[in-house]
Amino acid sequence: MRHKAKKQDMKETPDVLEKEGEGQKTSGEEDIMLKLQEKEKEAADNYDKYVRAVAELENYRKRAVREKADSIKYGNENIIKDILPLVDSMDRALQHADSYGYSDSFKKGLKLLQDQLLGCLGKHGVQQIECGDKTFDPNIHEAVFQVDTGAHDDNKVVEELEKGYRLHERLLRPAKVSIFKRPKKEDSKE
16 A cells, blocks of 8 residues: 555656646746747837838938929029129119110110020029019018009009019019008097
8 A cells, every 4th residue: 555655646746746847937937928028029119210210211311302402493592682683773774764865776785685684584493573463462572662542452562663583482582562552441430
């Protein structure tokens, strides 16, 4: 009997050892699983950072291309702004030539020079802003003063005092204009 008891003890002992071993494996596996989860989270964070960095780089490239194109398109803006007073002087010279009775050949020569200058500016993307009989637009017009003539609609451009210009879609100089503004009616009580 004793011999049988030893066999049973031996049989129970490996089971107990296996159960105890499983308990140790479980705590070791839990540590490994926790470390694995931490590393997976770290890998996901790193991947997220990578994706963001790639997106930022792509946005930077697009912005650089756009800025380069704008630089080429509008690079001569300052020079053109410096030339616009010459165009204004040509306009005034033509007006004075008419009023002081200069010869037709002189007026034609001035007009030819003006057309060449405007043609050269137009070749580089400069356009005059048309103001005649248009509604006042604060984006392209600068109201110098208001008049009350009664012959125009409210907020209509009456007279263009200085021409405005655009370089492609960008405003170089607003047109200086006078506009019609009806005076406010006073209350009858006052």
